[in-house]
Amino acid sequence: METATLIAANTQRQIGYVIVGIVLIAMATYWLFNWIEGRNEAGSEIELAANRKPHMSDEEMETKRLDLSLTSGLVTLTIIAIALPLYWLGEPGRHSGLVEFTDDQFVRQGEEIYAENCAQCHGSANGDGGLAADFSLVDGSGVYVEQVQWQAPSLAAVLDRYSYDEFKYILNYGRQNSPMPAWGGPGGGPMTDQQLDKVIAYIAHEQKSSEEIAKGVLDGLNGAALAKARGDNYDLYTRQLQLEAELSEVQHDIDDAPEGADTSALEAAKTAILDEHGPIVDELAALADEILVMSESDSVVLGELLFNNPAAAGAYGCARCHSAGWSYNANAFPENPLLPQIENGSGGFGPGLIGVADQFETAASMEGFIVTGTKDGVAYGRFGQGDGGGQMPGFGACWAEDNPLDFPRIQGDRIAGHCEGRSGILTTDQIAAIVAYERSLGGEG
Ligand code: HEC
Ligand code: HEC
Numbered sequence: 001m002e003t004a005t006l007i008a009a010n011t012q013r014q015i016g017y018v019i020v021g022i023v024l025i026a027m028a029t030y031w032l033f034n035w036i037e038g039r040n041e042a043g044s045e046i047e048l049a050a051n052r053k054p055h056m057s058d059e060e061m062e063t064k065r066l067d068l069s070l071t072s073g074l075v076t077l078t079i080i081a082i083a084l085p086l087y088w089l090g091e092p093g094r095h096s097g098l099v100e101f102t103d104d105q106f107v108r109q110g111e112e113i114y115a116e117n118c119a120q121c122h123g124s125a126n127g128d129g130g131l132a133a134d135f136s137l138v139d140g141s142g143v144y145v146e147q148v149q150w151q152a153p154s155l156a157a158v159l160d161r162y163s164y165d166e167f168k169y170i171l172n173y174g175r176q177n178s179p180m181p182a183w184g185g186p187g188g189g190p191m192t193d194q195q196l197d198k199v200i201a202y203i204a205h206e207q208k209s210s211e212e213i214a215k216g217v218l219d220g221l222n223g224a225a226l227a228k229a230r231g232d233n234y235d236l237y238t239r240q241l242q243l244e245a246e247l248s249e250v251q252h253d254i255d256d257a258p259e260g261a262d263t264s265a266l267e268a269a270k271t272a273i274l275d276e277h278g279p280i281v282d283e284l285a286a287l288a289d290e291i292l293v294m295s296e297s298d299s300v301v302l303g304e305l306l307f308n309n310p311a312a313a314g315a316y317g318c319a320r321c322h323s324a325g326w327s328y329n330a331n332a333f334p335e336n337p338l339l340p341q342i343e344n345g346s347g348g349f350g351p352g353l354i355g356v357a358d359q360f361e362t363a364a365s366m367e368g369f370i371v372t373g374t375k376d377g378v379a380y381g382r383f384g385q386g387d388g389g390g391q392m393p394g395f396g397a398c399w400a401e402d403n404p405l406d407f408p409r410i411q412g413d414r415i416a417g418h419c420e421g422r423s424g425i426l427t428t429d430q431i432a433a434i435v436a437y438e439r440s441l442g443g444e445g
Pocket of ligand 2: 307370390438
């Protein structure tokens with residue numbers, strides 16, 4: 001399509017140049033002859049005045065001369081008659097060529113904006129996200145808690161979670177209490193509306209396929225199982241972290257030791273640490289394997305793993321919004337009393353889910369909610385408000401509108417029809433498992 005359009009546009013242009021060339025040469029020739037004849041006339045007006053000048057005979061005039069004039073008139077007319085329709089025939093091609101060209105420009109400028117402003121936290125637009133952002137954690141009254149690394153989710157399936165409007169809402173306002181800043185004017189950010197549209201166009205262009213997403217969800221279960229093994233055996237995991245801290249200290253001392261110094265005591269200490277560390281790592285890995293096997297037959301366990309899915313830096317899971325501390329692994333700070341162990345579903349950016357069965361009477365209604373997520377201003381469940389931009393993502397289908405954000409220039413497979421053939425992030429069975437798990441979190445469900 002693109003090359004065909006380009007070729008069409010080039011042929012049109014060449015024809016145009018030829019016509020302009022012919023016309024210019026004709027004009028120049030006419031002017032030259034006129035000028036030469038005019039020079040002869042100076043001072044000889046009496047002989048050369050048009051009515052005195054001897055001219056061709058009637059015979060000559062009505063044959064050769066007339067034929068010549070008529071033929072050249074006909075030729076010029078034919079050129080114009082063919083060139084005009086040809087020009088208009090090419091117009092749609094030129095138009096779509098221009099549209100494609102501006103689309104490309106739009107997406108390419110979006111790519112630059114992304115590289116300058118987003119990639120340092122979110123990684124590449126089609127990647128697995130998760131470059132952690134440095135963040136100073138403070139409590140409700142602004143007191144410093146800890147310096148943490150907050151994972152930024154992958155954006156490569158963001159249009160399977162949000163509509164364009166919801167996506168833009170996030171860009172406009174950012175995420176409060178997280179490293180994600182506001183980018184748009186409404187939230188006090190630095191970008192114009194058009195810059196946001198450009199970066200959205202670029203990200204839309206880079207989305208992963210449904211197959212890649214589905215595979216990512218399943219691959220993530222390994223990591224979720226290990227995290228569960230660590231959380232369920234917190235003393236063991238804490239000991240592992242302690243040993244790792246000691247190890248890096250000893251290693252530091254070994255590296256800093258002066259040349260030729262006796263480091264055998266340090267080496268011995270290092271060996272002792274490794275001897276204790278290895279079995280703990282192995283034990284937690286074995287426990288994770290058991291959990292993984294259990295999840296094949298126990299949907300509540302599977303639901304817990306899916307809820308905590310670390311794949312794509314949490315983009316396919318729930319914990320990053322519904323469990324405080326998940327995004328910066330609060331479990332890795334056992335020595336900080338202000339950072340208690342992560343409690344699943346304790347609530348973070350999204351509400352706490354313990355006892356959520358009160359909100360949704362039946363599992364089916366709750367599954368339906370997780371398929372669609374929230375819409376700005378639309379109430380849900382028994383008492384859900386649904387305000388705040390529709391920030392609960394929809395996990396069971398693709399949500400990008402066909403005619404997004406009034407940018408008609410972005411079309412083709414780029415944005416219009418983005419959702420065609422896409423199935424969303426989670427399957428019906430996976431969502432049912434998550435709901436079974438959530439309803440086990442307390443409440444009467
Ligand atoms: C300083 C790091 C940082 C920068 C820079 C940044 N983000 Fe984020 N962004 C985050 C973090 C962290 C989150 C997750 C917040 C949370 O846990 O709720 C996030 C969340 C998001 C989300 C919500 C995704 C979801 O499913 O919840 C979108 C969309 C997003 N960012 C887009 C962008 C875009 C586009 C840019 C560039 C214009 C950008 N971000 C720049 C750190 C950053
Ligand atoms: C990007 C953050 C985010 C992610 C990820 C997320 N949620 Fe939510 N969730 C929210 C927000 C925000 C609300 C509240 C919506 C509102 O009030 O409009 C919510 C509400 C809910 C509710 C209703 C709770 C109530 O008491 O009203 C349930 C149930 C829920 N989410 C389940 C899930 C499940 C299951 C997943 C994972 C498959 C998930 N959420 C992933 C942000 C998120």
